[in-house]
Amino acid sequence: MRIIHLEEALYRHFNYDFFRQGQKEIISDVLCGKDALGVLPTGSGKSICYQLPAKLLDGITIVVSPLISLMIDQVKELKATGFKDVIALNSFLPFMEQQRALNNLDSYRLIYVSPEWLQKRKHQNYLKQLPIKLFVVDEAHCISQWGHEFRPDYQRLHEVIEALNHPPVLALSATATPDVQTDIIHSLNKPDMKRHIYPMDRNNIAFCVEEVENDQEKLDRIIEMTKSYFVPVLIYFTSRQIAEETALSLSVKLPKRNIAYYHGGMEASERLRIQQQFMNNQIDIICCTSAFGMGINKSDIRLVVHYHLPLQIESYIQEVGRAGRDGESSVGVILYHKGDFRLSANMVKNELPSMEVIDRLITTILTCQSTQVDLPSPEQLHILLDINEGAARFIQRQLQKYGLIQDNEWFIDEKKWKQVRESIVQYLEKRQLYKNDKLNELYRWVQTGDCLRKTLYQPFQDGFGEPTDQCCSNCGFDWNKWVPESLFKIPEASSPINWRKKLQKVLNMEEV
Amino acid sequence: MLFQGILMDCFQKINQERTSSSVYNLLIGKKAIQTIQDARFYHIADYYGIYPGLAKDDYRIQLNQLIELDYLREDNEKKIQITKKGKSWLASCKTNLDGFAGAKYANVMETFKQRLLLFIQTITNTSKKQYLFIPISDNHEAEQFVKGFYKQYKQRSKEVLQQLYKELEKALSGLTDLEASMFVDRITSYYSYGSSLQQLSQDYQLSIQDCFLILQKGFYRLLRVQEHDNDYPMLKHFTKNLYISDTPLSQTAQHTLRLLQKKHSFKEIVQIRRLKANTIQDHLVEIAMHEMEFPFFDYLNSTIYEEIKEVVHSKQTYRLKEIKNNVNPDISYFQIRLALVLYNK
Structure with missing residues (x-):
């Protein structure tokens, strides 16, 4: 009975037909009031593991999330799907809005908070008065010093959990090695936490490392690739300025493609436009920094190019994991040259x-x-x-x-x-x-002569699934054999004189 | 070119009497008394607040470019003067600079814009039975307004869209094709997110600042036509409960005005409000600019007024310091400022 019930609820609240791997097991535990640790690959719908319980539990779900922009995006998205009783609390909220929210906390089902916000005694006192039925630690690897995004405030979460009188705890992560998992359980002081660990390898993504001589060659390679593939593409940079410059030079070389850039330095409303255009396939290529992608559910990204590498393997797995969430064959390409290491070392x-x-x-x-x-x-x-x-x-x-x-x-x-x-x-x-x-670990991986898939996932798990398409450049990758479906047509050029026609279209009057 | 043109127009009209930051304050719509006064005195009120988000650095970069091109010159006191070259360049592009009404719609513009754009996004989505979408604006006020408006019209969305088309088409026809086209590209509707400024800048090969200003021009046009013409009931609706005035009175000046209306004397007002005399004087100047019936001659007499007027004429200046140096030493800055307000009424 329970199983049917859960699937129905999933459809009713989120319009999904079935659970993805691991979701149902975790949700069942959570609904029974058990503590759980979920390690699920990126793009597998981790957030459903608490969003559905938030809908079903008779009380409030608190989610600790390390990134304010991610939090805000998730709230926006939830609201757009009709989940209205949700709010994000963080220190950037204007004073008046925060007060209004604090006085009405019991009217929400799902409350996102930043770890800093949660540290304030005053805020804890507000939360103590609420019927909290689930306490979620998102991106739980931030707890561990050995996690790649260590956040010291996360180490004090056990105090908060105690202050809130031990509600059931759910810790979630996409990139937690066995060491980090143990650290999480230890730090939260929940030794009986049930582990739900799922393999993180993505068998529909092929990995390609291409060594080039200089930045100009990186650009040339990107032009070559994007010329022949009319699919959604993400290109990652560590520098905002180079992301912008590359977007502009690509636009010049590929005038018929829709190319944009995206980074944390842009105004929020402009960022939203770019994000949503990409979702709607109005844009096909985005040059971005790591600010892009979090909380973005575009399932048909086919190509993720790294013009710059991030600073550790975990981030790479997360970023390349935005490709092919629909399970279709996708490719992650790393373009690098000898000078890149020095650049990264400087950032570190x-x-x-x-x-x-x-x-x-x-x-x-x-x-x-x-x-x-x-x-x-x-x-x-x-x-x-x-x-x-x-x-x-x-x-x-x-x-x-x-x-x-x-x-x-x-x-x-x-x-x-x-x-x-x-x-x-x-x-x-x-x-x-x-x-x-x-x-060093990341650059060793990039330069390995071994199978890239095998070495990438080695620190996290034993073995990996058979790739559904090609494996990696070290096992032999042939671009000619990669033929993803083209998603874009070449748009017709429109001249300013036709603005009336455009206005009709914009206002849904094309059929008149 | 538009942005440059506006800067040069401002500096030409100010004629070296203010520093470079005065024009920046004007463009972002600073609510300081000095800025509001500048807008009036130098006849640049149409540019007041037309670019609220302009970054100081971008402003400075643009200014330096114009100085480098020898269109503008900056003296040691940071005052800026237009050159001959600048003047002739400006004369050749004059018509482009029309169409702004910054001071007039300072209170209205942002809200009107957000209401209209959010409403278009809402009605185009819902008329296609799409009830879930990420709103382009999370401004609380605009959201509430659109909710109310939408409830009223949701049964007749087809009619509403047709009327909206009619009004936008007619209003935008008063712009150039390029301006109208850019305006349309910015609109977000059903499964079509409007262009970002960066995208407009690429598509039209214009600077980001020019794109922003051209869009603003479009909105000012909508505001103007709905005010002066009865053919725009829909657009008029988006200004509901918004107070259209020439540059607004600040909250604190309104407080002073109420005391003034209760016939309190200057001294009493200073005491009641526990503010410096200077501050209250600022309020009075602000009030003098806005209120039709300000008792100027409680603070000036006609001899003083004539003397100040004389200097303005002979020296061709509004600079307070220069006027002060050329009138009777007993005349205060406060009196000069009031006299200038009166002179411009």
Whole structure:
């Protein structure tokens, strides 16, 4: 009975005909009030594992999500599918809106929160008064120092879970090695958590590594590929500027194709236009940074090209995993040249602050304190330094750990600093080593002569499924044998004089 | 070209009396008294607030380009002057710069835009039985408005779309084909998301700023026709409950105005509001610009007024400092500012 019931509910609430691998097992556990850890490959519909229970449970589901933009996208999408009683709470919400939401929390079924937001005692007090029936930790690998996106605030989630009187916990991730899985269960302090681990290999994606001489050759290769394939394409970059420039030069070379760029520096409404045009097949090629793709459910992306590589294997798996979610044959291509490694190594270096920067910060703070000059609050410490967000967060977290920041106030003096400095030095070195190892691991994979599929998934699981089409460039990849269905026709050129015709079409009057 | 043209037009009219940031403040529609006053005095109110999201860096880059081209010149005090070359360039493109009505619709524009675009997206989707879509705007006010409007008209969506076509077609016909076409491309409807600015910029081979300004021009056109012509009932509806005025009074100045209307004296107002005398003076100047019946001669007498007027004529300037240097030292800046408002009424 229960099984039929669940499938019906899935159709009624989300209009899907059947569950994908793992979803039903996890949902059944969650509905029985058991704690569960779900490791499902990217694009397998992880979010259904809590969105359906949120609809069925008689109470509220809390979802901790590490990325605010992802959270906002998901809420938008849910609302568009008719799931209205959902909200995203984070520190970027305007004060008035936040107050309105806090006073009406019980009118929601599904509440997304950022880990930072959740740390505030005041916010926890609001949540404590709610009938919370499920506590979801999305992207749970952020808990682990050995996960590629370690978020220290995630390590304090067990405190929140306790404060909320232990609602059932569901932890989800797409990229958790066995070590990370153990870490997650340990950190959440839920030893009886049921593990639902599914293989993450994608047997409909072929992997191709192509070494080139320089950036110009990368562009030439992209033009060649996109000329012959009229399919949705994502091209990944680590630099916003190069993503933009490449989009523009591609447009010049391929005037009949619809090409756009997308990155986190664009205005939200412009980003939404690009996203939705891609969904509607109004755009076929997008040059983007890692900001694109999260929470985007386009199932027919056929080609994912990496003009730049990310900084670790997990991110690569996630990004290439946006290809072929419908199960049709798709290809992931990596274009790289010898100079790329240095570029990546530099990015890794800038993700953490240097010890000199930290020392300089402390000196500034001590000087300000002794001369009674006003200091910005710890949350604003980036004003004092010219460093990126990740590095600033690292410093904040370290100072918090040793009590030099408490409740967003500075508690620093020279003596305290002397006591903790050495520990911070050591920890910083450890993190640097770890990040460098991850980068080396990725580049070793790219340069391997072995089967790319086998080596890519090795750290995560034993074995992998037989590829449905070709395997990889090391096993022999032939572009001539890859013939995906063309999704685009060459659009007819329209001249401004025909704007009336366009307006008729836009207003659904073409048949008149 | 449009963006450059507007900048040069502004600097020509300001004629070296203000710094470069005054024009930036004008374009983004800063609610400072100085900016509102500039808009009036220099007859550039049509450009007030036409580009709310303009980044200061982009503005500066454009300005530097014009300086490099020798269309504009910047002096040591950061004041900007148009060159001969600039003037002749400007004269050749004059007509393009018409069509803005920034100050007049400052309160209306953004909301009108969002309501209209969101409504088109909604009605084109629902008339095709598509009830699930991601709205282009998550502005709460616009959403509420469209909900109400939609309820009223959902049974007659075909008629509504036809009427909308009729009105948009007629209104946009007053623009050039290129302007109209760009406007249509920006609209989001059923399974067709409108172009981003970057896409328009590529499609029409114009700068992003020009694309934005051309779209704005389209919206100003819609606002104007619905106000002056009875053939636009639909468009008129989208301005419902929006207050059309020449540059708005700030909240704080409205407060002062109410005290003034209760016949409180200047001194009393300063005490009641616990603000500096200077601040209240700012309010009074602001009020003087907006209210039809401001008691100018409570603060000026006709001798003072004539003296100031004289200097404006002889020196051909609105610069407060210059006027101040050339009148009786007892005349205050406050009085000069009031006199200038009166002079321009």
